[in-house]
Amino acid sequence: MxxxxxxxxxxxxxxxxxxxxxxxxxxxxxxxxxxxxxxxxxxxxxxxxxxxxxxxxxxxxxxxxxxxxxxxxxxxxxxxxxxxxxxxxxxxxxxxxxxLSGESLNDVVAHQPLALSRFFTLARHICLGLESAHQGISFNGDLCKIIHRDIKPSNIIIVQDPTVGEVAKILDFGIAKLILANASQTQSFMGTLAYCSPEQMEGKELDSRSDIYSLGVMMYEMLTTDMPIMPQNSSFGGWYQAHHDFKPTPFSSKLQIPAKLQDLVFSCLAKKREERPQSVREILQTLETLQQKPQSSKKPEVKIQPKPSKSSKPSKDRKSNQEQTLKATPSITEICLQASWPKDKPLKKIVFARFIESPLGEIPVLSVMLDYGDILNRMSGVRYNQFLFLNYPHPMLLWITLLYSQEHGPRWLPCYLDLKSEKGQRISHALAEKGSYRILFFALNQPERCQHVTKSTINPENCRMLNQWADTGKMNKYAGTPNSAKKILRQELEKLKPKILLKIQAVTTNYSNDISG
CATH class of the missing domain: 3.30.200.20 (Phosphorylase Kinase; domain 1)
Known part of the structure; x- marks a missing residue:
């Protein structure tokens, strides 16, 4: 066969x-x-x-x-x-x-309407993506404003981000225009009939308000699972008539959609583009007004010791011994604070990885030297980590840590681990096993003792990859130089920096100060 x-x-x-x-x-x-x-x-x-x-x-x-x-x-x-x-x-x-491993919005709304809280979140994400496109991209000195031309649920993918939770992303920007511009027939049409604006059906020059009409169709579907208008038949002519002449079906009262939200959707569906919201920013402002934002504040971590049961109350001697043992065992933070700057390392602003011995075994840490004032400025900001691995020309791991504050901006702490070396493999495996690491800060003028310690958590997927990369590096037989691999990874980091900062700036006001990529 x-x-x-x-x-x-x-x-x-x-x-x-x-x-x-x-x-x-x-x-x-x-x-x-x-x-x-x-x-x-x-x-x-x-x-x-x-x-x-x-x-x-x-x-x-x-x-x-x-x-x-x-x-x-x-x-x-x-x-x-x-x-x-x-x-x-x-x-x-x-x-x-x-x-992206996720599901399309088309699948999400196939069987039941979105809850209002989820609708507001996803609609806001979609609007933010559209707004970025409509505002334009600078290319060769020109501002190029981008119209999607095919906004619909199947072009929205929803992924789970370890930092912010559920995130909506828009697919295929610019591709509809690319295909349309190359079509050989003068009467060619590109788009999805059910979501096309009246002016798109007419073949007119489009602007951002055409995407807003398509967004209105999609928001109606997100809230109801139904289409706001339906043609008498599914031909081009049937849809042309529907988009030009048919009024949207009113929302069912059973859905309990707020009146102002209904008005917003219907305004997006206006037949004349002059009667729609003139920018996505207008839609965002209305959504933000309607959305009830939960108050979020990070509460300090409180460690609660379990209460002993009445039937097994410890004796006074036993309790005393437990207390003495706890007092005699320093915490990992206390151990780290007693660390000094290695004598074989220069007194300059550098970052390197090492192990610190503790009662729990070896703890992987980043040792960082900065100005004392810079250390103080970074203590209340956001921590972010991400890892990049390069197998060829030499197995090398780039361990990225970012300290970010809205007032003082980013402080990048890149560290390279040679995964062909035993030390690099051990540190990579230890990071995967612990699922976190400490950052030890040393001041340039006071290197004899660590000034501050903070902890950064690694997400489970990165832990899995760290183990895999360490094993790959151990088996690697390539003969390339470590410096050539570092150069490639350094270039990748420069490309990543703007994207990481966008992500951080999007979540700093709503989420905790420990983020992993």
């Missing part, structure tokens, strides 16, 4: 991306899951644009649209990031996106 196997399976694209299974297919192209072999097998999604896009005039336009989409992904965490793009040996255009 013959098996039809996808010829792209296992293919190495651009000498970097190893393709795996096909995960999606539509009018705009095919999407594959792949691994980035340059960055340690990080999973990515690769979209090949449809064959209909190919002609001699396409390359410049494709490069422009892909670059603008990539810049937009760096600007907003609510837009799926485009990481790379190119044209393969068959002259087929492709672009590389972050791979």
């Amino acid at each position: 013959s098996i039809n196997r996808d010829p792209n399976y296992g293919r190495l694209l651009a000498n970097r991306y190893q393709l795996a299974e096909l995960v999606g297919e539509g009018a705009m192209g095919r999407v594959y899951r792949a691994k980035d072999t340059v960055l340690g097998g990080v999973t990515v999604a690769i979209k090949f644009l449809s064959h209909a896009l190919l002609n001699k005039n396409m390359r410049d336009r494709f490069e422009r649209e892909a670059t603008i989409s990539a810049l937009l992904g760096e600007k907003s965490i609510h837009v799926v990031r485009v990481k790379d793009y190119g044209i393969d040996e068959n002259k087929i255009s492709f672009y590389v996106m972050e791979y």
